[in-house]
Amino acid sequence: MTGTIMRVNGIRKAFGGLVAVDDVSFDLMPGEIMGLIGPNGSGKTTTMNLISGAFALDRGTIELHGEPISGLPANKVAHKGVARTFQLLRLIEEMTVLENAVVGMAFQPGRSWNAAMIARSREYLEVVGLADKAGVEVSKLTYIDQKRLELARALAMEPKVLLLDEWLAGLNATELLSGIEVIRKIRDLGTAIIMVEHVMSAIHSLCDRCVVMNAGAKIAEGTPAAVLTDPHVVEAYLGEPHHA
């Protein structure tokens, strides 16, 4: 497809006898927010780990702008332009908000700390709504502010594609709304996003398209409204707890 930013083609990953991701394919378009959804244990996080290079593929290919990134180690995938957040926060508690954001840039090859990098990090803090807390020590931040910072750090990698793994999990109703706005803003600034998310209101309001997984396989793809009323998807979710 012309204009595809990422192409995931027939990827597979087994853990012993358990096929966690089974022949999954999808494309990501520039400027798109794609939801990767499905019941617990359906293979979403494993798919994200395959894209980010944290796990090696058993089979299949992943391309970024037509260039293979599958087979590369996670740091190389990140340098090519795929950044991620984690289900568990990975911040350096003793450092300030700004220092943590700069660390995201400083880990890129050929970069050293400089004024331009600090200025850029401040821009990312602005995007995620943390500009006024640049000098605060991370250990003093609230949970949502820590999540915002983790996002700023991912943005500091200047990704073409951002992988969000349940980034909205654990937020209260007000925080959820501001979290949704932050994700929308990042997309509007030109980063394509793949988000694994259980919060259906967020999926509805943010995603242009969803890929639905069940037991490792892709079972549906389409707009949130279309896939969430698809009988196969409804059946896959039966027995799952409902989320807001």
Ligand SMILES: Nc1ncnc2c1ncn2[C@@H]1O[C@H](COP(=O)(O)OP(=O)(O)OP(=O)(O)O)[C@@H](O)[C@H]1O
């Ligand atoms: N490192 C691993 N070793 C062995 N099995 C694993 C490993 N990671 C995941 N699995 C198994 O692979 C399957 C898919 O797990 P995965 O975490 O990708 O699902 P998920 O859709 O992200 O689930 P959730 O919504 O609960 O986060 C599960 O059965 C899980 O137990």
